[in-house]
Amino acid sequence: MKLPQWVRRLVFQNWYSAPDRLPLSHKRVSRQSIWRQYAWRQYGWRVALFAAIVLLQVTWARMPVRSTELPIELNSPMNSPMNSPVNSPVNSPAEFRTCRPNTQFTTVRSSDQVPLAQTSNLGELLSNLSPALAAQFPAPFPQINGIARLARVPVIMYHDILPEKEVFFDVTPSEFTAALELIRTNGLMPISLDQLTQHLATGVQLPEKPILLTFDDGYKGHYESVYPLIKQYGYPALFAIYPEKVGTGSDIGRSSLTWEQLREMAADPLVTIASHSFTHPLDMTQLPDDRLRYEVAESKRVLETNLGMTLKYFVYPSGKNDERVQHWVQMAGYRAALTMNDEVDKFAGESENLLSIDRIGQSSLAEVIQSAYGGAPLPPFGNSLNLGTDVKLDRRTVNKVPLIMASGGRPTTIHAKSRYQVPEIIANTPAVAAVDGGFFSLENLDSNVMVGPVLSQSTQEFIPSVRQEVGLLVGRPLILISPDKVLFVPFDSVKHNSLAGVQAEMPQVTDAFVGAAWLVKDGQPQPTESFGKLYGFDASRDRAYWGINYAGQPVVGVSGDYVDSVTLGKALSQAGLRDAVMLDSGASASLAYEGKSMMSYEPRPVPHVVALLPPNPTLAACAIVSEKQDQE
Ligand SMILES: [Zn+2]
16 A cells, blocks of 8 residues: 555655755755755654644544443442541531433533543553653743643752861761762652753653752862762762863862863763853852853853863852843853752742752752652643542642642532531542632521532532622632533623523533632732732631642642732742632631641631542543522
8 A cells, every 4th residue: 555645755754864865956946845845854743743643632532431431339338438437427418429320421421522531542642642742842941831830859959078078068978978878768769950951841740759969169079979979879960060160179169170070970971061150250140241141151162162062051150140141041052050049948840940940958958858749740632631640738838838739630529518627528428638619608507508609519409699699709710610621710690690501601510619719810820900809818818729730630729827819829820720719718718638637727617618539430420410499
């Protein structure tokens, strides 16, 4: 069988780039056709990859649902979660229902929706292709990709390593060996700056617990102690060198590497050499343009000439840099630059951009390796949600705002019969984590009446809002959940107060309720103006929220301290949330994880939660069947 010309060209041509294929030797080739050939060689395979993925996804979406994915009743002993307590402190605060086979389930899996179960080989293939595809479409330089904000990569900064300490940040060889042992026994995987920058630009996942080791100023001990040890452990490391010092003995800045030692290290694949300027000025932000250009460009030229390699990275002396310094670093052809910050320890993903990647002093090593994390998997291509990962707890402090969050799994809501503590509400369900949900009426202590319309998977009943209050909710985020989608839309009191109305917005809707306000919308933290007249939005309070992160995972969480809404939105955006909605603030803000309250106080009981179920596809949700009569 002979393939059509265009297919052969698409598939084969780009695998060869031999110069003899260039049509330049043909006399009558037009400029246009040279460009066309060039364009195919440059971009053809990307187009082919893209087409293949689209084709796979379409095929996958059209595959029939397999019998093994049929849901099973949760209440049967076989499927009850292992960790649910035998005796719940209250009698069934909430029923947790799933569909029965052959009822609503098939309507959920209609052919126009992509099945969520990531169990098929095609699904795995797509997930595996995602990183390759992401690498082709990085965030615009020097921005950090939103997904990379979810990871926590410590970049550790060392200075001299020598037998006798002279200043506090000196490290002895035995202390450094102990640090390497600490890294090894804690299961950390040192990575190179190449790996880190690719991750920061594309969001591609790193090893589970990554760390990057860096050594500044080119001391003799880097050759005598550090280099043999990193070879012994097989760990990559970065050395920041300023040429003025190399080979000077101890005249400038104590001991120094020689060019010969440096060449030997640079030739080792474990070693990355970066420029640390030419003369190590005290503060590069104070230098005039011509001197700046000299420091960044001349140091690059001299190091490249002496080492016979291209230098890609710059390390600011004493971390000092600003926009102008970054500009010159970029102009000199560097692809990334490292800085340092004495005040706060920041992981790489919290950095401003690729031209100022933060580092952490070596004295914090033992502390920061406890939270090293390689990031979430990329969402399956073409699907903004990734509901196939395990639910995990994450505590971190961003811009001085402590955050307690659980992410992963699949979102659902539970509308309980009365008010309970959040751990009580999820006690007899498979939910791994939950946060208190929408606003509720304060009329009676045991009332479960919500403010605004509510539809919950747990009751499978749509309860409209009382007419008097519905107008107050206009424009607030209406949260809609279906088995494969989550939507946050501005609430419309005419359109959204009936089951038909919310189904018009999302046909397979399983859960709906109205939240307090957007904290982050399409990646943008919301400004003061966006909160309008929302009562107390600018007060410092405990706050509960939920949303979707850049990896497409659902997230539920609380602030670990009093915070106002605008500050919280900024922190959540920095922590990698693409969309986040505030659910509650004050004394009922509550997060439960694996059956336990994550709060330092006992919150007020609530009737409604947003919960994260494990990614198990047999816990499929189903569309809604009934509607309560409108309340007058
Ligand atoms: Zn330095």
